[in-house]
Amino acid sequence: MNQTKMKTKDLILAGAFLALYCVVSLGVIMVLGFTPITFLLVPLIVPIVVGPVFSLYLSKVPKSGAILILGIIVTLLSNSTGYIYGIIFGAIATVVAELIAKAGKYKSKQMFSISYMVFSLIYTTPYMMMTLARNAFMEKTAMISGQEFADVLASFVPNWIFYALIVLALIGAAIGSFFGQRVMKKHFEKAGIL
Amino acid sequence: MxxxxxxxxxxxxxxxxxxxxxxxxxxxxxxxxxxxxxxxxxxxxxxxxxxxxxxxxxxxxxxxxxxxxxxxxxxxxxxxxxxxxxxxxxxxxxxxxxxxxxxxxxxxxxxxVSDSVSALRKMHLSDSVVIPIAVFFRFVPTLKEEWQSIRSAMKLRGIGTSFFNVVRRPILNMEYVLIPLMMSTANIAEELAAASMSRGLAKGVNRVPISxxxxxxxxxxxxxxxxxxxxxxxxxxxxxxxx
Structure with a gap:
């Protein structure tokens, strides 16, 4: 009856996959963050890399609230600079992703892809400030990564960058979900992990 | 543990x-x-x-x-x-x-895990938040250990994890690292769930912590x-x- 409610075991699995997800994506972000150009590719590349993790997580824990836990914590971590609109945007993306996955009963592959695409919009939230509060963002970047990094970034980043990054994130997530399902088929279904 | x-x-x-x-x-x-x-x-x-x-x-x-x-x-x-x-x-x-x-x-x-669970419960958070966060903190060192053993296994087979190698074949290297990591996460998490549940960690159940x-x-x-x-x-x- 209560098939879709999270039990203790699901919560523990969620915590474990949360750790894996955060560690993998932080690793990728740290590598990409070294130069200004690759720094802008984070929303494209991170969803591709963590796609398999996300699809394994969702097939291990196909319960309502699974995406919610992951999404809220990832949003808070990636907006640790405290930009409140970024947090709100990330929370909305998470809830929508959860509802879409729920509509597919956490089984449908198409619904999973769409849900993952919406979910990946979280990775654009740190860049939201670039469009909406450009000066504040550049000040903060100068403080954290040095004035030179900020100058280079300011010189070639146009004002509409946030919207372009949304498109990039959607493309990345589409590739990532395809990749994730391939990986699941190739490695996990055979090994009987599911 | x-x-x-x-x-x-x-x-x-x-x-x-x-x-x-x-x-x-x-x-x-x-x-x-x-x-x-x-x-x-x-x-x-x-x-x-x-x-x-x-x-x-x-x-x-x-x-x-x-x-x-x-x-x-x-x-x-x-x-x-x-x-x-x-x-x-x-x-x-x-x-x-x-x-x-x-x-x-x-x-x-x-x-x-039990210390962080009882601390977070004292902050009056719901169990659906408490348990994942507690497991999250417990799991990060485990992932580091797994990563080290995956690396030594890769070395044994002659697959380098140097920066140059990763840049040259990103997809292949990703597969070599990510798949074992996901496998062990899934298995360890299942075991951890069984172990924790046998020690009385459950959603909505009050337990008496030793420490x-x-x-x-x-x-x-x-x-x-x-x-x-x-x-x-x-x-x-x-x-x-x-x-």
Whole structure:
């Protein structure tokens, strides 16, 4: 009856996959963050890399609230600079992703892809400030990564960058979900992990 | 997992205090605190870590901090050109992020799942939030161990994990690292779930913890002293007294 409610075991699995997800994506972000150009590719590349993790997580824990836990914590971590609109945007993306996955009963592959695409919009939230509060963002970047990094970034980043990054994130997530399902088929279904 | 691996060095502090430490270190990259504040915060966290986490790890982080963070600051006047940019960026990154990373390290290395569960429950959070967060902190060191064994297995088979190799074949390398990591995460999580449930960790069930989680003298000193210190440093920076 209560098939879709999270039990203790699901919560523990969620915590474990949360750790894996955060560690993998932080690793990728740290590598990409070294130069200004690759720094802008984070929303494209991170969803591709963590796609398999996300699809394994969702097939291990196909319960309502699974995406919610992951999404809220990832949003808070990636907006640790405290930009409140970024947090709100990330929370909305998470809830929508959860509802879409729920509509597919956490089984449908198409619904999973769409849900993952919406979910990946979280990775654009740190860049939201670039469009909406450009000066504040550049000040903060100068403080954290040095004035030179900020100058280079300011010189070639146009004002509409946030919207372009949304498109990039959607493309990345589409590739990532395809990749994730391939990986699941190739490695996990055979090994009987599911 | 034996309780021994989590044994405190000299001092026990509440998990909630450790979380406050991370939050306080987070102000370094949220507000412009200046260099003096960054170094002061590091030394506070370092001192706490020395007592809570042990001398060995504190010494490690101290050596890293002085080599990558403080040394470039001193040498900066004598280096020219491109290297200046590189070293300034490196040293600011180290100065800003090391305290937070070390504070997180203290949480993950010195807190048991049951301690963090009872601490988070005392903050009146719902179990659906408490259990994943507690497991999250428990799992990060496990992932590091798994990653090390995956790396040695790759080395044994002659697959290098050097930077050059990763750049040359990104997809293949990703598969080699990510798939085993996901496999072991899935398996370990299942085992951890079985073990924790047999020890009475369940959603909505109250358990009586063996180790008592409460604020002690050291906790009160940190909880009051650290934010006050941050506030003083911030106002001094605003007035231009310190850099």
């Amino acid at each position: 034996s309780a021994n691996s989590y044994r405190q060095a000299y001092l026990y502090i509440d998990p909630r205090t450790k979380m406050l430490l991370v939050l306080c270190c987070g102000t370094l990259f949220n507000a412009q605190m200046g260099m003096v504040a960054e170094i002061a915060v590091f030394f506070v966290v370092f001192t706490i870590g020395l007592f809570v986490h042990g001398v060995k790890s504190a010494a490690k982080i101290f050596i890293f901090y002085s080599l990558a963070g403080l040394l470039p600051l001193i040498l900066l006047h004598s280096i020219e050109g491109f290297m200046t940019i590189f070293f300034t960026a490196l040293s600011t990154l180290v100065l800003i992020f090391t305290p937070a990373v070390y504070a997180l390290n203290i949480i993950t290395k010195t807190t048991t 008592e989680v409460k604020f002690r003298v050291a906790d009160y000193i940190i909880i009051v002293g650290f934010p006050v210190m941050l506030a003083i440093l911030y106002s001094l920076k605003q007035k231009g007294v310190i850099v």
